[in-house]
Amino acid sequence: MVQGTANFNTEQNKEWLQEYVDDWVSFYRKHTSEGEVASYIPLLKEANPEHLGIAILGKNGMEIRSGDVDIPFTIQSVSKVISFIVACMDRGVSYVLDRVDVEPTGEAFNSIMHLEMKKLDKPLNPFINAGAITVTSMLKGKTPDEKFKTIIDILEKMLGYRPSINTEVYESERDSSMRNRAIGYYLLETGSLESDMNMTLETYFKQCSIEITVDDLARIGLILANDGMDLDSYEEIIPRQIARITKALMLTCGMYDASGKFATYVGIPAKSGVSGGIIALSPARVREENLPFIDGCGIGVYGPALDKQGNSVAGIRLLRHIASQWDLSIF
Numbered sequence: 001m002v003q004g005t006a007n008f009n010t011e012q013n014k015e016w017l018q019e020y021v022d023d024w025v026s027f028y029r030k031h032t033s034e035g036e037v038a039s040y041i042p043l044l045k046e047a048n049p050e051h052l053g054i055a056i057l058g059k060n061g062m063e064i065r066s067g068d069v070d071i072p073f074t075i076q077s078v079s080k081v082i083s084f085i086v087a088c089m090d091r092g093v094s095y096v097l098d099r100v101d102v103e104p105t106g107e108a109f110n111s112i113m114h115l116e117m118k119k120l121d122k123p124l125n126p127f128i129n130a131g132a133i134t135v136t137s138m139l140k141g142k143t144p145d146e147k148f149k150t151i152i153d154i155l156e157k158m159l160g161y162r163p164s165i166n167t168e169v170y171e172s173e174r175d176s177s178m179r180n181r182a183i184g185y186y187l188l189e190t191g192s193l194e195s196d197m198n199m200t201l202e203t204y205f206k207q208c209s210i211e212i213t214v215d216d217l218a219r220i221g222l223i224l225a226n227d228g229m230d231l232d233s234y235e236e237i238i239p240r241q242i243a244r245i246t247k248a249l250m251l252t253c254g255m256y257d258a259s260g261k262f263a264t265y266v267g268i269p270a271k272s273g274v275s276g277g278i279i280a281l282s283p284a285r286v287r288e289e290n291l292p293f294i295d296g297c298g299i300g301v302y303g304p305a306l307d308k309q310g311n312s313v314a315g316i317r318l319l320r321h322i323a324s325q326w327d328l329s330i331f
């Protein structure tokens with residue numbers, strides 16, 4: 001725990017926090033050597049495994065940025081959070097949850113096993129590939145571009161700029177998408193898709209290829225921490241009920257088959273992607289006065305060296321450390 005009696009949530013004391021986070025980033029950077037960058041999407045192999053960066057954005061506008069914060073990366077599975085929110089806003093929560101369940105799988109993100117072995121009538125949750133592809137099929141629009149626009153529109157509202165696609169990553173994923181196509185065909189057979197399969201997959205590959213930064217993830221995290229409200233305009237970007245369901249799903253299903261461990265040892269809602277990004281957030285805490293980011297914060301992490309579950313190996317360790325030092329856990 002950071003010691004002292006100063007109020008950590010003032011600009012004057014930002015420097016202290018900055019120094020701590022800088023130290024922690026350089027310490028945990030060593031752990032990047034324990035992981036490997038994703039290779040099943042060929043272009044992701046080009047990432048530098050030693051990169052590690054974090055942005056933490058608080059409600060009062062305080063921001064701590066440390067490490068490799070200026071490297072853009074593709075959003076990958078973090079986009080599942082956005083597509084789920086958009087589908088719920090457009091179709092209604094019950095429509096979406098009638099078609100995708102809210103249970104953790106304990107299996108890899110691209111596993112198809114449960115669907116087939118348990119003869120499930122719907123994918124287990126929207127944050128595994130089968131569930132996310134089903135959700136994407138529910139997005140409004142008759143073409144991939146129209147569907148994709150619904151995702152980019154809400155991102156633009158949250159970020160204040162319109163992010164673009166990394167075309168090379170998009171093509172790389174599209175051309176090496178055997179597993180996702182297998183999932184698509186399975187969902188087609190079971191009648192789970194609300195739109196044409198190829199169009200759905202094309203939209204899904206596009207949404208995964210949106211290029212963002214840790215600052216963007218921190219900003220989206222902060223909006224979720226604030227139950228969907230934009231902190232500058234006080235506009236409700238995400239309805240409160242949808243923001244809450246999304247956070248519950250992040251906590252229970254956001255880190256693939258390491259979700260239980262992350263909830264236990266870190267204790268905050270988060271969602272990772274295979275490019276090494278993690279979005280996380282801490283809601284406002286009421287239990288003590290003098291804690292950094294007591295009013296809540298959004299966190300963006302980038303560290304492309306992944307562990308066996310496909311989560312940023314150093315990013316998770318860094319988050320675990322910060323959460324324990326600053327008592328961020330929601331429990």
Ligand code: GLN
Nearest residue numbers: 076077109129208273274
């Ligand atoms: N685009 C990736 C895929 O569908 C996203 C997976 C992930 O980030 N875990 O395989």
